[in-house]
Amino acid sequence: MAELASTSTKPKHMAFTYLSPLKHDIVYPKITIKPCLAPKSHSSNPNFLNIVSPITSGKIHAATTNVTTKELSYQDEKFKTQEEALPAGLEEELMPKHVAFILDGNRRWAVEKGLPPMDGHAAMRITLRSILPLCSKLNIKSVSLYAFSTENWIRPTVEVDFLMEMYEDVLRNDTKELLSLGCRITLMGNKTKLPKSFQKVCTEIEEISKNNTGTHINYGINYSGKHDILQACRSITTKVKDGILVPNQINETHFKQELYTKTNEFPYPDLVIRTSGEIRLSNFMLWQMAYSELYFTKKYFPDFGEDDLIKALLAFQETRRRV
Numbered sequence: 001m002a003e004l005a006s007t008s009t010k011p012k013h014m015a016f017t018y019l020s021p022l023k024h025d026i027v028y029p030k031i032t033i034k035p036c037l038a039p040k041s042h043s044s045n046p047n048f049l050n051i052v053s054p055i056t057s058g059k060i061h062a063a064t065t066n067v068t069t070k071e072l073s074y075q076d077e078k079f080k081t082q083e084e085a086l087p088a089g090l091e092e093e094l095m096p097k098h099v100a101f102i103l104d105g106n107r108r109w110a111v112e113k114g115l116p117p118m119d120g121h122a123a124m125r126i127t128l129r130s131i132l133p134l135c136s137k138l139n140i141k142s143v144s145l146y147a148f149s150t151e152n153w154i155r156p157t158v159e160v161d162f163l164m165e166m167y168e169d170v171l172r173n174d175t176k177e178l179l180s181l182g183c184r185i186t187l188m189g190n191k192t193k194l195p196k197s198f199q200k201v202c203t204e205i206e207e208i209s210k211n212n213t214g215t216h217i218n219y220g221i222n223y224s225g226k227h228d229i230l231q232a233c234r235s236i237t238t239k240v241k242d243g244i245l246v247p248n249q250i251n252e253t254h255f256k257q258e259l260y261t262k263t264n265e266f267p268y269p270d271l272v273i274r275t276s277g278e279i280r281l282s283n284f285m286l287w288q289m290a291y292s293e294l295y296f297t298k299k300y301f302p303d304f305g306e307d308d309l310i311k312a313l314l315a316f317q318e319t320r321r322r323v
């Protein structure tokens with residue numbers, strides 16, 4: 001038997017289950033990314049698309065992207081050819097009610113193409129412009145996306161600033177199509193640490209879309225699954241202290257109402273899709289994912305196309321047929 005490398009790389013605790021995840025066609029790419037976040041302007045090159053609109057500041061404008069117009073039009077063409085009917089093999093009654101995405105691999109996508117890592121985030125934005133409307137057209141009731149974890153603050157300041165400003169711009173601009181499709185948009189997590197202008201646009205978009213009955217799109221921002229559980233516990237204990245709840249009567253229904261997702265109106269995810277070959281939940285919706293089907297793909301999120309979403313949904317439906 002091959003020698004295991006060293007004690008420090010061995011897992012401290014292994015858990016076994018008979019049930020394997022829905023699918024994993026994974027090898028473990030262990031790629032070290034050398035941060036290369038220096039702002040770089042491509043405004044003089046007509047092949048480079050400036051993703052960020054003029055409403056954001058010059059700082060981010062300069063840090064924007066190498067993603068080419070060719071890639072954008074490719075995605076748009078795919079989107080235009082999307083038929084109203086369900087793609088072959090998909091069944092409406094087996095559609096997941098709630099898909100949670102852990103989008104990963106943006107920076108690796110860029111670095112492997114010799115681009116600055118932030119171009120990967122800009123490319124992700126383009127991919128989202130086709131994946132989210134498709135979720136809506138497929139009548140998936142809820143979609144959650146892990147946008148920014150409580151741990152992500154340790155990333156280089158220039159990257160954090162880039163993401164905050166890009167997300168704000170996504171909410172201002174890219175959500176127009178989603179709103180026209182009747183989507184409701186919410187953000188879960190501790191928003192108090194976000195830039196004030198971002199907080200404002202979050203409140204506005206939640207307010208504008210609150211009565212929409214189409215796909216509910218929920219972004220996790222400054223979100224942590226453990227923190228979500230802890231803040232629910234605090235809220236429950238306050239209710240106990242105030243005499244509103246009796247400890248031995250607390251049940252799951254009480255508890256889930258205290259989570260960010262208020263899951264009475266927002267079902268638990270039945271499908272989790274994680275891109276980039278990592279097989280982890282990374283502190284996303286831990287309570288809510290207890291029974292979710294897990295789908296892992298090696299593709300980096302910027303390369304995750306509409307066909308890949310359909311493939312994941314087919315795999316999910318295949319599992320549901322067997323249950």
Ligand SMILES: CC(C)=CCC/C(C)=C/CC/C(C)=C/COP(=O)(O)OP(=O)(O)O
Pocket residue numbers: 033103104105106107108109124128145146147148167168170171219221276
């Ligand atoms: C409006 C709004 C809030 C939009 C958010 C959209 C969204 C879900 C963004 C996720 C961004 C992200 C940090 C991806 C992980 O790639 P990475 O940087 O970890 O790449 P790597 O795995 O290659 O390092």
